[in-house]
Amino acid sequence: MDQPEKNPTIDKVNRGLKRRYRAERRFRILGATAILTALCFLFLLFFSIVSSGYKAFEKTFIQIEVFFDPAEFTNENLAAANFPGLIKASMNSMFPEVTSRKDKKDLYYLISPGASFQLMKQVKNNPALIGQKELIWVAANDDVDMLLKGNIDRTRPESERRISDKQLGWLDTLAHDGKIKKTFNTAFFTSGDSREPELAGIWGATCGSFYTLLITLSLSFPIGVAAAVYLEEFAPKNRWTDIIEVNINNLAAVPSIVYGLLGLAVFINFFGMPRSTPLVGGLVLTLMTLPIIIIASRASLKSVPPSIREAALGIGASKMQMVAHHVLPLALPGMLTGTIIGMAHALGETAPLLMVGMVAFIVDIPHGFTDPATVLPVQIYLWADSPERAFVAKTSAAIMVLLAFLFLMNAAAVLLRKRFEIKW
């Protein structure tokens, strides 16, 4: 120690030190780059989604003055009244100069076909309206909405846009009179699917996703963890467990639509469960996520050091106590990670649900596990496939809702994971 510089080994070490530190630095930078690249991709995706979707959170309304003509409400049944007629009459009184049949049709086109249902609801809630004149904000048609949000270029020649010059003129008059406004699109969060983009909402699909994933989570997590614990801690190590292991790894590679075929055969055709319901969808997704959870759970059980097990057994714990009290808590963070990834997969999956009838047009909001329902990714897929341009923004907005759902789910799991994580 007195003369370290004379020690040949130290010399050798010192000579190599610079190179080794360089390698170390390179490696560290490489790691940082990798993670930054991954995060960049994430933000790029976020950016592209948000930039095309944020406009869907706003909705255009047009103010009209409706006269609830008592002559229209002679029938007992309110739904039988001619509500579209009321709207047409009020549009006519606003633009009395429009007379030709074609022009009138173009004029009525500015208002969403859903407006008459809005009036119907209002009259139902407040029958005193009959005979009154009332100023009412009604939803504008999707093309008007797109125009006012700048998604339709008004400088284009008339034949290339879906709003004619005349309609532009009417809209300008309305805007000038302060009869057009844009507000937050609450309907998007409270209503079910619709073929009119201005009426379509995400709530039905969100409920469907919630019920479906509730079933998936409550089945796949306990079963997956239990299976992993059995295979890793209790099962004898022999050819059979090898077969099971290979088999489970293999299940993870089965295309998801094949799980749909299985679900169709077993749950719908054999057990006779109702089609298109979160119950069946959840069960199919359970089958699909189970292998992922089992594999991740086994990997994390494997990483628990044998010393922990030996110590527990050494002080007289039974095998079950050893697993339940010592191994499982240590392996739980990894199991939760597997569950997060599996559930994220289940949340974004469309293909298997096609086979069990969840790729469907469903307007009514599901209220339980056996109501017909659809889920968020299916809704996104269906909207992305719709001809109407206004659905492009809706699609992105729906993706944002799905991501918010994912965030919530992940946040819960991350909190849990944080609680169990121990470094030793």
Next chain:
Amino acid sequence: MRTPYLLITIAVLACGSYFLGRSRAFAVAKGCGGVKGLHSLPGHYGMWTALWCAVPALLVFAIWNAAESPIITALVVAGLPAEISSLPPSKLGLIMNDIRNIISGNITSGDPSPAIIKAAEHYRALQMISVDAMSAVILSIMVAAGLTIRTRISPTLKARNKVEKLVQLLLFLSSAIAILITVGIVLSVLFESIRFFKVIPLSDFLFGLSWSPQTAIRSDQVGSSGAFGAVPVFAGTAMIALIAMLVAVPIGLMSAIYLSEYAGSRFRTIAKPLLEILAGIPTVVYGFFAALTVAPFIRDTGGLFGLSVSSESALAAGLVMGIMIIPFVSSLSDDVIHAVPQTMRDGSLALGATKYETISHVIVPAALPGIVGGILLAVSRAIGETMIVVMAAGLSANLTANPLKAVTTVTVQIVTLLVGDQEFDSPKTLAAFALGLLLFVFTLVLNIIALYVVRKYREQYE
């Protein structure tokens, strides 16, 4: 009692019986020199009681519920006028549907006849009786079981062994589900595949080099080429999965190492879940991203270098798929690297190794089984992924090793064949099942190889 309330009651009673059993164990223990005189912990006695209470009750509940509907239906049908009850079963089912609609107050088709309304009332009455009877039976079973077991608690009762045996049985059943799923999957594709192989010879399917299912959709058409050779489809799958792994493994593994070995704990808490989001973004989004952003970019860049790039290149689909599966590698590897005991790091560092050397020589080998597990999962996901390839790589089955050309994958073919407009029993649709079966066998072989490789290179510590 309605079903949810009944379930809650069962749960409450089971909890109660746990405490009943435990307190009984304490009481018994007093007679034999305190708790240490018992064979098992008092909690085990409680658990034993609770299990005896809950399991039979739940079994009865499940069986009753499964049997209730058919029995009531049969009774109601028997009470219907002869001209209705003699209808074929399918029609009868529709009439029962009407009856159920009346009961739940739903809208019905037209005006129901008096006979139907009477049947509905009958149905409702039977349902009430059934639910009441079930509640009574279940509750009495629970009380009886709880009390009987309570009297049987004694210091020599091997409660722990019994409880553990039962739990172990449950664990075993859970892992048996995985086997059942496999059997189910094989069965659900096997029969249709056999029908397919009756039309198309197996050897043509396995070794054919051309895939173009252009057979006719309508009967008056004649099948044009209609070749069903699976080789190009599988080659395409392999190529896209390979490209995806070339993206995901380096980025994912380096991210995992950085996160668990270098990054501060705050950065790790934020970055890890963020990366996991990548796995949860719906694949439709990735599909659009690949088709509309990445693919034209690659085509234009390729054009600059004088390469002819198809607008549906395998490269675009593979790259984007690689991004999607990064978290499979990064998160799972991060967990296992994190779980490598600190003593091993300390030992290596104390010997003078740099952090890089510690990681590459000690930590990664120790974590290898877990890392390989994560990578296998990622490969699996890449093989099973559909939407990205549908949108970005298309359906043209080219047998090529050039990643700039368009290829197709097994999953894409399965989906398009299954949801197409053609007749469901045509070889075209059946080909989807055969592809599924072959893919299953293919991945099985891959997994077996992987298992042996991991066994060979795995290093067991401690």
Next chain:
Amino acid sequence: MKKSILLASALFAGMFAGSSAQAAGRDYISIVGSSTVYPFSTVVAEQFGKTTNFKTPKIESTGTGGGFKLFCGGVGVEYPDISNASRAIKKSEFDTCQANGVKDIVEVKIGYDGIVFANSKKSAPLKLTRKDIFLALAKNVPDPKGGDKLVPNPYKTWKDIDPALPNEKIEVLGPPPTSGTRDAFVELTMETGATTFPFIHDMEKKDKNLFKATTQTIREDGAYIEAGENDNLIVQKLEANPHAVGIFGFSFLDQNADMIQGSIIENESPTFDNIASGKYPVSRPLFFYVKKAHVDVIPGIKEYLGEFTSEKAWGSEGYLADKGMIPMDKKERDLFAKQAKELKTLTMK
């Protein structure tokens, strides 16, 4: 952990309970079938659900073949009531239906779907004949050097086919062979285009199989790209790649008129009026099929039929036309409306 297992088993039991408790009954119409008819039948369903007291029908998009498979499964609540189709039902499917007890089926033709050829507005519009399309897309074409023999398609650019066409690589994005759109397209354009060659025309009488194989096989050397059935994606790919041409449904052209333009075929451009009058030659009929046994038992089927066959829905000024469906002419509409009203059952020899 034991608790979680207990919880899981309780839940499992609960699932069983839920699954067997089907006592609620089905009070909505269940519709399955073609993804091409889906956008139209959903509009009708929504209108129907909002203006009547019935629930909104549930409409699945399964593809025509998958739809018939479900539809023909049998009679009963668990089977769908209506199947949408972008082609007429096949004899074999009809036989399956009969064998499974679905005896009476009502066929309703609802209108037409125009199939358009389109490219980006950044390039010049194409003026094509059906012969050009045949020569551009067929696998084997008549030898350009003359003679009555077929050679593998040698054409690389549009200009090779007709000097008046642009000097661009032939790159067509279209539906896969599993699609009904592709089927109709092949029959309506390629087959007609091929018959302009006299020897192919003669072939039809001599060897029908060879004729069909010649006229209906699409080339597989990369000029025709099977792009899946997402028409929106095709539109956006055309926007990204101005040299490509796409084949898809008229409603997508209608909605994206600022980005893409329809190619002129046989001197007619694909406009609503041209397709409706039959001047534009490429369109195919759309149908739906109703299970008669369900009509009086599942609530609302008759009323749904009434809504679909009303003038305000499928008329030439109706809301389906607004969504891009090409209506039938008045006489045909009246005929099918009458058949739907009387529930005239379909017979097949």
